[in-house]
Amino acid sequence: MSDAPRLRHQVCFALYSASKAATAVYRPVLEELGLTYPQYLVMLVLWEQEPRSVRDLGAELGLDSGTLSPLLKRLEGLGLVERRRSAEDERRVDVVLTDAGTALSGRAQAVPQRLADAAGLSAGEIEQLHATLGKLTAALNSSL
Amino acid sequence: MSDAPRLRHQVCFALYSASKAATAVYRPVLEELGLTYPQYLVMLVLWEQEPRSVRDLGAELGLDSGTLSPLLKRLEGLGLVERRRSAEDERRVDVVLTDAGTALSGRAQAVPQRLADAAGLSAGEIEQLHATLGKLTAALNSSL
């Protein structure tokens, strides 16, 4: 028989599928907030701490300016954030929440629970999955 | 303190990061084959069995024609596959491997090992991760 690698045996495909399925579950929920999934991730970071430079956001999320610049422009267009050149370092652009951006946090509370409800995994399995994914991501990133 | 959901606590972000890290590890390897990661997935399916209709490929990979049509056009441009209208059902387009497409299978043998090398997980952990991701994906998809 063929000894080509098999799709269903590959962990990378399992990761790819699970990640797509998770964002698909989030999509209608986030649509109520007017956000896409990557936009939601940026807002999560800002809700934790602001202002954050574009570089900080990129380091936190693993995204570069090619992705973030237009995304932030759209968030600014939605009236959720503002961008301003940093005073100390004119190369930097600080991203801050508007009042509307801050207020959106409240409506976002219920978002993670929707995934948990749909996941069909026990709390222990979730925790172990989370830990294993963390190890895996760290190892993969350090191998680059 | 803020009771906004925290980025690092979210399994969805762990999935998103791990998936991106895995494709990043694959990228330089696949570049030697002239493939992107989604193109590699399509080739994996075809190496298992061909011909496959566009619909079959989509069902296998969870992609729709909006993604597959241009991707297949690029694979055809690379000379790896051919597309032909099905004789039995003129709505369908069957995708078949060219000789070059079949031959590429050999060079793709070593690809999965590269991820395993970089993963830093034991065989048991990999297996459990794979099983948990499978359960998760099935549950998420059935909740839509």
Add this chain to the structure above:
DNA sequence: TCTCAATGAGTTGTGCACAATTGAATTGTG
């Protein structure tokens, strides 16, 4: 047989992801 709903592939439009490049601001070193 004659609709008419369903199916399959393609196209268009929006947004994400990443490589490569540009250009301004900053830092380090002589």
Add this chain to the structure above:
DNA sequence: CACAATTCAATTGTGCACAACTCATTGAGA
């Protein structure tokens, strides 16, 4: 101080992902 190297954000170009739509083909039912 001068100036080369680095840093930071933005832009451009390619490709993936998905929604919404078009259009041809098929198949089921009146």
